[in-house]
Amino acid sequence: MALIVQKYGGTSVGDIDRIDAVAEKIAKFRQKGDDLVVVVSAMSGETNRLTALAHEMMERPTPREMDVLLSTGEQVTIALLSMALEKRNCQAHSFTGSQVRILTNGEHTKARIKEIDESLIRDEIKRGNVVVVAGFQGIDAKGNITTLGRGGSDTTAVALAAALKADECQIYTDVEGVYTTDPRVVKEAKLLKNITFEEMLELASLGAKVLQIRAVEFAGKYKVPLRVLSTFKEGVGTLITLEESSDMEEPAIAGIAFERDEAKLTVAGVPDIPGIAYEVIGPVSDAGIEVDVIVQNAASNDSNDISFTVKRGESDKAKQILDSVALSLKAREVVLDTNVCKVSLVGVGMRSHAGIASKMFKALADENINIELITTSEIKISVVIEEKYLELAVRSLHNVFELNDPNCENG
Amino acid sequence: MALIVQKYGGTSVGDIDRIDAVAEKIAKFRQKGDDLVVVVSAMSGETNRLTALAHEMMERPTPREMDVLLSTGEQVTIALLSMALEKRNCQAHSFTGSQVRILTNGEHTKARIKEIDESLIRDEIKRGNVVVVAGFQGIDAKGNITTLGRGGSDTTAVALAAALKADECQIYTDVEGVYTTDPRVVKEAKLLKNITFEEMLELASLGAKVLQIRAVEFAGKYKVPLRVLSTFKEGVGTLITLEESSDMEEPAIAGIAFERDEAKLTVAGVPDIPGIAYEVIGPVSDAGIEVDVIVQNAASNDSNDISFTVKRGESDKAKQILDSVALSLKAREVVLDTNVCKVSLVGVGMRSHAGIASKMFKALADENINIELITTSEIKISVVIEEKYLELAVRSLHNVFELNDPNCENG
Numbered sequence: 035m036a037l038i039v040q041k042y043g044g045t046s047v048g049d050i051d052r053i054d055a056v057a058e059k060i061a062k063f064r065q066k067g068d069d070l071v072v073v074v075s076a077m078s079g080e081t082n083r084l085t086a087l088a089h090e091m092m093e094r095p096t097p098r099e100m101d102v103l104l105s106t107g108e109q110v111t112i113a114l115l116s117m118a119l120e121k122r123n124c125q126a127h128s129f130t131g132s133q134v135r136i137l138t139n140g141e142h143t144k145a146r147i148k149e150i151d152e153s154l155i156r157d158e159i160k161r162g163n164v165v166v167v168a169g170f171q172g173i174d175a176k177g178n179i180t181t182l183g184r185g186g187s188d189t190t191a192v193a194l195a196a197a198l199k200a201d202e203c204q205i206y207t208d209v210e211g212v213y214t215t216d217p218r219v220v221k222e223a224k225l226l227k228n229i230t231f232e233e234m235l236e237l238a239s240l241g242a243k244v245l246q247i248r249a250v251e252f253a254g255k256y257k258v259p260l261r262v263l264s265t266f267k268e269g270v271g272t273l274i275t276l277e278e279s280s281d282m283e284e285p286a287i288a289g290i291a292f293e294r295d296e297a298k299l300t301v302a303g304v305p306d307i308p309g310i311a312y313e314v315i316g317p318v319s320d321a322g323i324e325v326d327v328i329v330q331n332a333a334s335n336d337s338n339d340i341s342f343t344v345k346r347g348e349s350d351k352a353k354q355i356l357d358s359v360a361l362s363l364k365a366r367e368v369v370l371d372t373n374v375c376k377v378s379l380v381g382v383g384m385r386s387h388a389g390i391a392s393k394m395f396k397a398l399a400d401e402n403i404n405i406e407l408i409t410t411s412e413i414k415i416s417v418v419i420e421e422k423y424l425e426l427a428v429r430s431l432h433n434v435f436e437l438n439d440p441n442c443e444n445g
Numbered sequence: 446m447a448l449i450v451q452k453y454g455g456t457s458v459g460d461i462d463r464i465d466a467v468a469e470k471i472a473k474f475r476q477k478g479d480d481l482v483v484v485v486s487a488m489s490g491e492t493n494r495l496t497a498l499a500h501e502m503m504e505r506p507t508p509r510e511m512d513v514l515l516s517t518g519e520q521v522t523i524a525l526l527s528m529a530l531e532k533r534n535c536q537a538h539s540f541t542g543s544q545v546r547i548l549t550n551g552e553h554t555k556a557r558i559k560e561i562d563e564s565l566i567r568d569e570i571k572r573g574n575v576v577v578v579a580g581f582q583g584i585d586a587k588g589n590i591t592t593l594g595r596g597g598s599d600t601t602a603v604a605l606a607a608a609l610k611a612d613e614c615q616i617y618t619d620v621e622g623v624y625t626t627d628p629r630v631v632k633e634a635k636l637l638k639n640i641t642f643e644e645m646l647e648l649a650s651l652g653a654k655v656l657q658i659r660a661v662e663f664a665g666k667y668k669v670p671l672r673v674l675s676t677f678k679e680g681v682g683t684l685i686t687l688e689e690s691s692d693m694e695e696p697a698i699a700g701i702a703f704e705r706d707e708a709k710l711t712v713a714g715v716p717d718i719p720g721i722a723y724e725v726i727g728p729v730s731d732a733g734i735e736v737d738v739i740v741q742n743a744a745s746n747d748s749n750d751i752s753f754t755v756k757r758g759e760s761d762k763a764k765q766i767l768d769s770v771a772l773s774l775k776a777r778e779v780v781l782d783t784n785v786c787k788v789s790l791v792g793v794g795m796r797s798h799a800g801i802a803s804k805m806f807k808a809l810a811d812e813n814i815n816i817e818l819i820t821t822s823e824i825k826i827s828v829v830i831e832e833k834y835l836e837l838a839v840r841s842l843h844n845v846f847e848l849n850d851p852n853c854e855n856g
Contacts, residue, residue: 050501084521090461091525092532099531102539103524106517110495113514114502120510121503128513132543133588154588177544177565 036201037069037159041169041191044078045208046265047111053077056206056265057118060164064124069159071198073169073191074115076107097142101171101181104143105131108168108187116166127163129154131171131179136190138172138180145172145180147189150197167194188249196256203258205245206265211272212237212244214437215290219428224439226272226288231260233288234274236380236414250274286383286390287435290428293376296326297349298406298418300341301356303366313363314340317355323348327376327418329407337366341407343418346372374406375424378416379431391415397434403427447612448480448570452580452602455489456619457676458522464488467617467676468529471575475535480570482609484580484602485526487518508553512582512592515554516542519579519598527577538574540565542582542590547601549583549591556583556591558600561608578605599660607667614669616656617676622683623648623655625848626701630839635850637683637699642671644699645685647791647825661685697794697801698846701839704787707737708760709817709829711752712767714777724774725751728766734759738787738829740818748777752818754829757783785817786835789827790842802826808845814838 040060047053064070084103088095095103112128119126134154138145158165169187172180182189188205195203210225212234217223229237231254238247244262253260254276263271301314311330318325328342344352349372356368384390394415398405403426407418419427432438451471458464475481495514499506506514523539530537545565549556569576580598583591593600599616606614621636623645628634640648642665649658655673664671665687674682712725722741729736739753755763760783767779795801805826809816814837818829830838843849 050498054502087461087521087525088528091465091528095528096531099524099527099537099539102527102541103521106520109517109520110498110514113510114498116510116513117499117502117506120507126510128510130513130590133590179541179544 035067035069037071037198038063039071039073039191039195039198039200039203040206041073041187041204042075042206042265043187043208044075044081046206047074047115048078050114053111053114054118057115057122057124059265061119061122061124064164071155071159071165071167071194071200072115073167073187073194074108074111075169075187076104077111080107080110098178101142101145101179104181105168105171105179108170112166112168119164119166125161125163126166127158127161128166128168129158130168131190132173132177134167134194136172136193138174138182140174140176140178140180142178142180144183145174147172147182147193150193152194152197155194155198185246185248188246189252192249192252192256192258192260195258195260196252200258202261203253204261204263204271205249206263207244208265209244209262210264210267210269211262212274213289214287215428215432216292219292219425220290220432220438222432222438222442224437224442225269227270228273228275229288230382231274231276232413233380233382236378236411237289237291245274286387287379287381287437288383289380290431290435290437291378291380292424292428293326294421294424295346296343296374296376296418296421297346297352298341298343298371298374299349299352299356300339300369300371301360301363301365301367302339302369303337304340304360304363306336306338310338310363311340314356314359315342317359318342318344318352321351321355323352323355327407327409327416329409343374343376343407371406373421374418375421376416376418377424377427377431378414379435380414382413384413384415393434394431397430398427401426401430446478446480448482448609449474450482450484450602450606450609450611450614451617452484452598452615453486453617453676454598454619455486455492457617458485458526459489461525464522464525465529468526468533468535470676472530472533472535475575482566482570482576482578482605482611483526484578484598484605485519485522486580486598487515488522491518491521509589512553512556512590515592516579516582516590519581523577523579530575530577536572536574537577538569538572539577539579540569541579542601543584543588545578545605547583547604549585549593551585551587551589551591553589553591555594556585558583558593558604561604563605563608566605566609596657596660599657600663603660603663603667603669603671606669607663611669613672614664615672615674615682616660617674618655619676620655620673621675621678621680622673623685624700625698626839626843627703630703630836631701631843631849633843633849633853635848635853636680638681639684639686640699641793642685642687643824644791644793647789647822648700648702656685697798698790698792698848699794700791701842701846701848702789702791703835703839704737705832705835706757707754707785707787707829707832708757708763709752709754709782709785710760710763710767711750711780711782712771712774712776712778713750713780714748715751715771715774717747717749721749721774722751725767725770726753728770729753729755729763732762732766734763734766738818738820738827740820754785754787754818782817784832785829786832787827787829788835788838788842789825790846791825793824795824795826804845805842808841809838812837812841
């Protein structure tokens, strides 16, 4: 008999009918004999409704009281889900974050879990109950209610799985798992059976936002087997594990991520002196603009080009900042290109497979796609290209790296 | 510097603007230097909304989970009110029932308070905070969330005032206090400055439903001075005290209560034997019908008439039951009168003032109002009369007992 922690997000428990459907799923699971701890989010829209109330009351709501307010969202869900289970004669017992004693630090609205007392949960499991826990919330050492910030329910689930040494932590969501790339771009995209935590982190931060990054990091750190799967469709989903798949046939590449609506900024002809990258990027970051790919070309003639990408909506603001930076640095010019996107190959297999990069560049060259920037890490190669080539690039890479689903009729 | 416990009900905190107005009131109060503990209900409509969700989920919601669900209502209010206070630079600190540790028994949805740990509240008062406490809720010895049942916030306020030995417990509501009778019937009805707990209990149970009976009982037991006053209008309201007012001029009668929509049932000619009252009333009570005034006339010729009143809506059901009871008891007949009401004089002064009853009967006789039933207690005389005379009876009694407000132009 296994111990499984399941997590259902806001969309999965969005209304009474959906909570009822989730209860049906859980009750069937329970009949197979496994022990279950279920973590739930607030019903979709509820957190926004409560946040709006708070902002109607004051511009910058007191963080402590914000947490008191927001934590009611999940509390409503645990009660309703427990009722839905009891209705099916599936014994259930709900816990708020304070009741479990999910101890966090005192940073309201973005607290971090320090410790979980799993004894009460174990007691209820022993009594034959499905234990239903409010995600996203905890309690600090002084007894104040805290919340973990948006998406924190994933973290709650992983942390509980770690504390309980659960056999698996299943994150139910509205996608069937992690795909080799976005199926809306490549219809032959394949559902991955396995992926490593590292790959998942790269894919998540690159746009395949299935899971909260913090939860994945947490799962990796505590070696909790994590599975992403659909609330609405049957299927095994994607298992995220510590180890690379031992399957020899497994391709070197796990997936292809991409990011639209990027803009590239180049400050050309800056002096080649220490600290120059900071002088260029610093003021942009300080203005709250998120900087993504950063490339500094090798110096020639004692001068230097620094390029980086930002979200397109923030590019004008970034340009203004850079214009004045360029002036003070006596840079030659600032060039803004608002028509770029980023495409990344991700895979731990890159470590052992040579030639991935050149294979990628050749595939793009074969399609006459010009590469504007290249960055690489141990398990990722990203290129910045003209946005109109995004679909073409992703499809041809998906094909060249043999990621197509053989079961797909066009595959 | 006094310590005051204030309670604001659902209507007083019905929306963001009203919560804001309550905060304004509290902040002004606080500026005068008194220490404040504020108990709040859920925003009006919220408890009904949550109850409806639960019933949508299952016919008879699990009581434990019902409490988890309903307790979120007050939790939302404490957060929003605390924010509204902080916005006015009036330091505030919220507590849920579990956070205070309002210990109750384990009877979900109708728990009773056993003990209150007031130490955390005292700490926050010492820190200069207005303490905002969620009414209606507590925690049992096992850490389960409990609720006190509808209107329980009044009880929370009184219990906190008792535990903190507060100087006064103020219940803010949508009426200005307790009147000598319903101002909609007698426009010269006078706001009472003082009333005793006993009188309040009789008036509350007789229809002047300003306060929860349980809260009044609690306040009487723990000698908490209780004041009822309006959230929306300035005024001192009505102080409910243990002792009768020492004012010699104070009339013997505190007020006149009445109950519409009553029905009278008489079982005539039942045998005059021990236990007969139980045999008549028992089956009616067992059917869940609330029996009010009960009168048994002195026996004559070894037979007996037993009369009582019920709510008009339940009179047909009661009649059916009585018909079969009458058959087995060989009673002469069962008479149903569906056109009656009840009018009651209430006042602790009756104890020391003779002749109240006869003065009452004379006043009714002067108006040609026939009395159908009479019952008396130490501080109350009730008569059952034909319903069409209700207004006339109340007005003439209000006049005869000199309860009219001298400030009222018709008074």
